[in-house]
Amino acid sequence: MSQPFRIGIAGLGTVGAGVVKILQKNAESIEKRAGRPIEIVAVSARNKSRDRGVDLSSYDWVDHTPDLAAYEGIDAIVEVIGGSEGTAADLVRASLKNARHVVTANKALLAHDGYELAQLADEKGACLMYEAAVAGGVPIIKALREGLAANEIKSIYGILNGTCNYILTTMRQTGRDFNDVLKEAQAAGYAEADPAFDIDGIDAAHKLCILAAIAFGVKPDFDSLTIEGIRHINSTDIAYATEFGYRIKLLGVARRENGKILQVMEPCLVPIESPMGIIDDVYNAVYVEGDFVETPLFTGKGAGQGPTASSVVADLIDLARGHRLPAFGIPAKELKDAVWADPGETVNSYYLRLMVIDRAGVIADVSAILRDQNISIEGLVQRGRAPGQPVPVIITTHETRHADMAAACDLIEKLDCCVEKPRLMVIEEL
Ligand SMILES: NC(=O)c1ccc[n+]([C@@H]2O[C@H](COP(=O)([O-])OP(=O)(O)OC[C@H]3O[C@@H](n4cnc5c(N)ncnc54)[C@H](OP(=O)(O)O)[C@@H]3O)[C@@H](O)[C@H]2O)c1
Structure with missing residues (x-):
């Protein structure tokens, strides 16, 4: 029999325990696919006595997690602790320095330090694998690095955070407001006690940054991303979007x-029937435009124990087979510093929601501001009458420079009839 591929696992929470479960349950088929058994040698987490729902009795327990980096007889480290700093980051660095392969689900670490880690991996002849870091169980990293490698990628659109997609879907289906649905998502375990990383778009942005690096051959550069979350979306926006034929999605866009x-x-x-419009609940999706492949769509569960651990194990099988690839698909030294586009210069159609006092002349004032900023109105809706009270006015525009829309919003906000900050969202006609 071939030598086993021997691993150490750091982190035995949702994902780590899932990896143990899969390796135990599917050992036979995994061995056939990998060409040799994958053997867990050592495991580590904070609390040795915690019940994790898996039998760990035949593995060495490592009290001091960073010691795994140099643990004898290990081919690869699985890092499923999380966090861009601290033990997880130290362990990944030390393991690569020791020429150990690393499999991780840590998108925060890759988005911030992916370039440096990819360089280190190349220098040491080790692999840095992270299928689980983006879109959980959807094999989008493999697809971009390998399956679509023949193409020049023009653009990527992604729904990359299941919590946000669940909240937006539930708001639409029930007509309830953001805070109410967020509380329910927390109670159901779909959202963290501190949901900021998810609902402010940070988690999804980490993933987009990784996808853009692979797709465009550039150094991942999280700080250059423009990020806005979903806290301010209300049920009025969702209802009007539906009336206009659209869904609201937290969408990552990376394009040339x-x-x-x-x-x-x-x-x-x-659009409701578009590849991204049909993705609901906790599902993730990535839509890619390549110059020859056209527009494949990848979708599935973006989080949870089974899907995420499934991707970790797929990376382990690749490594056990001897499959080797640079972290971002090309050698780290070939990754370029991207020239990032100024979002203010991008041209899109827009959805604009105003809350304005219902009185004569208001629409004329708003229209004059839009005209002066060179903005052409595609549609305008004001439902109901409430003289002297605030009412929503929804405007959709033809293609407009973002900077002109932003300037118009600033001017509209200063009108004395305007009682709320205007809400502006891009319309992506996918
Ligand atoms: N959960 C998902 O659906 C999902 C999806 C995609 C990616 N990910 C990524 O996967 C990684 C792990 O997520 P998770 O959901 O499995 O997290 P989790 O359930 O919170 O588990 C974290 C594990 O790390 C251990 N740990 C924490 N700090 C440690 C330290 N300083 N030293 C040693 N061990 C430490 C914990 O030990 P104790 O158990 O002893 O406390 C726990 O076993 C993260 O990078 C996350 O972003 C998760």
């Missing part, structure tokens, strides 16, 4: 624009 690359994570309107 005039020799530059745009990276934006923000709530957008997408």
Whole structure:
């Protein structure tokens, strides 16, 4: 029999325990696919006595997690602790320095330090694998690095955070407001006690940054991303979007624009029947435009024990087979510093929601501001009458420069009839 592929696992929470479960349950088929058994040698987490629902009795327990990096007789480290700093980051660095392969689900670490880690891996002849870091169980990293490698990628659109997609879907289906649905998502375990990373778009932006690096051959650069979350979306926006034929999605967009690359994570309107419009609940999706493949769509569960651990184990099988690839698909030294596009210069159609006092002349004032900023109105809706009271006015525009829309919003907000900050969202006609 071939030598086993021997691993150490750091982190035995949702994902780590899932990896143990899969390796135990599917050992036979995994061995056939990998060409040799995958053997867990050592495991580590904070609390040795915690029941994790898996039998760990035949593995060495490592009290001091960083010691795994140099643990004898290990081919690869699985890092499923999380966090861009601290033990997880130290362990990944030390393991690569020791020429150990690393499999991780840690998107925060990759988005911030992916370039440096990819360089280190290349220098040491080790592999840095992270299928589980983006879109959980959806094999989008393999698809981009390998399956679509023949193409020049023009753009990527992604729904990359299941919590946000669940909240937006539930708001639409029930007509309830954001805070109410967020509380329910927390109670159901779909959202963290501190949900900021999810609902402010940070988690999804980490993933977009990784996808953009692979797709465009550039160094991952999280700080260059424009990020807006979903806290301000209300049920009025969702109802009007539906009336206009759209869904609201927290959408990651990475695309080539005039020799530059745009990276934006923000709530957008997408047509109801479009590839992104049909993705509901906790599902993730990535829509890719390649010059020859056209527009494949990848979708599935973006989080949870089974899907995420499934991707970790797929990376382990690749490594056990001897499959080797640079972290971002090309050698780290070939990754370029991207020239990032200025989101203010991008041209899109827009959805604009105003809350304005219902009185004569208001629409004329708003229209004059839009005209002066060169903005052409595609549609305008004001439902109901409430003289002297605030009412929503929804405007959709033809293609407009973002900077002009932003300037118009600033001017409209200063009108004395305007009682709320205007809400602006891009319409992506996918
Ligand atoms: N959960 C998902 O659906 C999902 C999806 C995609 C990616 N990910 C990523 O996968 C990684 C793990 O997520 P998770 O959901 O499995 O997290 P989790 O359930 O909170 O588990 C974290 C594990 O790390 C251990 N740990 C924490 N700090 C440690 C330290 N300083 N030293 C040693 N061990 C430490 C914990 O030990 P104790 O158990 O002893 O406390 C726990 O076993 C993260 O990078 C996350 O972003 C998760």
